[in-house]
Amino acid sequence: MGTVAGAQQILSGLKEAGIDLVSSVPDINMLQLINLLYQDKEITHVPVGREEEGIGVCTGAHLGGKKAAMLMQNGGLLNSCNGLTTTALQFGIPVLLLIYYAGDIGDNAFHMVGLVTEPVLQGLGIKYIVMRDPAKVKQDIAGAVTLATSSKRPVALLLTRAVL
Amino acid sequence: MKRFECLQTIAPLIKDELFVTTAGGATAEWNAVHPSDGNIQVKTLGLCSSIGLGLAIALPKRKVFVFDGDGALWMNLGSLATIGLHQPKNLIHICWDNQQYESSGGEPTVATAENIDFAGVARNAGIKSSQTATSVNELKDAVGLALKNDGPHFIWARIEAGRAEAPPLRYDELENKYRFIRYVEETEGVNILRVPPPASYLLK
Numbered sequence: 362m363g364t365v366a367g368a369q370q371i372l373s374g375l376k377e378a379g380i381d382l383v384s385s386v387p388d389i390n391m392l393q394l395i396n397l398l399y400q401d402k403e404i405t406h407v408p409v410g411r412e413e414e415g416i417g418v419c420t421g422a423h424l425g426g427k428k429a430a431m432l433m434q435n436g437g438l439l440n441s442c443n444g445l446t447t448t449a450l451q452f453g454i455p456v457l458l459l460i461y462y463a464g465d466i467g468d469n470a471f472h473m474v475g476l477v478t479e480p481v482l483q484g485l486g487i488k489y490i491v492m493r494d495p496a497k498v499k500q501d502i503a504g505a506v507t508l509a510t511s512s513k514r515p516v517a518l519l520l521t522r523a524v525l
Numbered sequence: 526m527k528r529f530e531c532l533q534t535i536a537p538l539i540k541d542e543l544f545v546t547t548a549g550g551a552t553a554e555w556n557a558v559h560p561s562d563g564n565i566q567v568k569t570l571g572l573c574s575s576i577g578l579g580l581a582i583a584l585p586k587r588k589v590f591v592f593d594g595d596g597a598l599w600m601n602l603g604s605l606a607t608i609g610l611h612q613p614k615n616l617i618h619i620c621w622d623n624q625q626y627e628s629s630g631g632e633p634t635v636a637t638a639e640n641i642d643f644a645g646v647a648r649n650a651g652i653k654s655s656q657t658a659t660s661v662n663e664l665k666d667a668v669g670l671a672l673k674n675d676g677p678h679f680i681w682a683r684i685e686a687g688r689a690e691a692p693p694l695r696y697d698e699l700e701n702k703y704r705f706i707r708y709v710e711e712t713e714g715v716n717i718l719r720v721p722p723p724a725s726y727l728l729k
Contacts, residue, residue, distance in 0.1 A: 409607050413569075414601065414604055417572040421577060421583065424706060429579070452702045
């Protein structure tokens with residue numbers, strides 16, 4: 362489910378980095394963060410039914426001047442691969458990908474999706490950070506948003522339970 | 526009715542609306558009829574409706590058209606539910622249904638068997654203003670209604686197959702994106718693309 366403190370730190374990190382629109386598909390480990398997004402007045406929250414839709418929403422939002430992030434589980438990263446490739450990467454769209462890292466060390470389910478997550482990101486040419494240190498959460502978010510903006514590409518943050 | 530005739534009929538109704546156009550024949554035809562930096566092409570089949578939704582949410586005071594196709598909408602049919610959920614008042618979503626994957630050589634789509642009612646699907650997904658057009662005049666009226674009233678709007682345009690002689694786009698997707706964003710910046714008075722100053726500028 363994650364902790365309220367962890368979710369609050371991520372949300373304030375997103376705001377400090379200028380993110381003003383988040384599209385999402387839930388995972389139980391991001392429940393607190395999703396709950397905060399539903400209540401938040403500053404960030405436009407756009408729930409979608411399938412993650413690739415969210416890549417489209419974030420792209421359209423960028424074209425209209427928003428700083429957008431897509432919040433999803435790593436299974437959703439796999440659902441999004443064509444949209445990431447032929448829209449986000451091909452058009453050069455900065456999108457922050459906030460991905461819950463299911464199947465990570467210590468996880469007891471979804472080991473296959475955990476196994477392929479980093480190779481898929483590498484194959485797509487998407488830079489990423491595995492977030493394991495709660496003390497570095499804001500720094501990692503700020504750095505990822507800076508790189509996404511300057512490179513005009515998606516950049517991924519893999520959220521582990523340690524930071525949620 | 527032919528898509529090209531429909532597009533020619535719509536063009537005089539357009540002022541500064543933005544257009545997100547599907548990976549299909551509608552894109553080249555629309556850019557031939559209405560060349561504008563307010564047109565953005567889409568390369569991912571099915572994603573135009575989602576990109577249009579994001580754009581409409583980002584610019585709630587600007588009308589946003591989505592030109593979809595029957596094959597593309599089939600691939601992202603869930604986007605109708607998502608549009609129905611978020612209710613963007615400024616979104617006008619037109620599905621040009623020629624009952625085939627025309628850009629892929631004419632294979633059948635879900636629409637070919639005529640079992641599906643796209644306007645009914647949209648309406649039941651929560652898009653109350655959902656219209657069907659089978660003639661150029663019906664389409665013109667439907668677009669006129671959508672331009673005058675709050676949406677979201679969905680228009681099922683049932684067209685004949687066949688592409689008009691339209692030249693290929695002059696711009697690749699990157700140039701198209703930059704021109705589109707600069708057009709949004711100019712017409713909305715906002716700054717979207719910022720280039721960071723070189724580090725040497727920070728030296729005192």
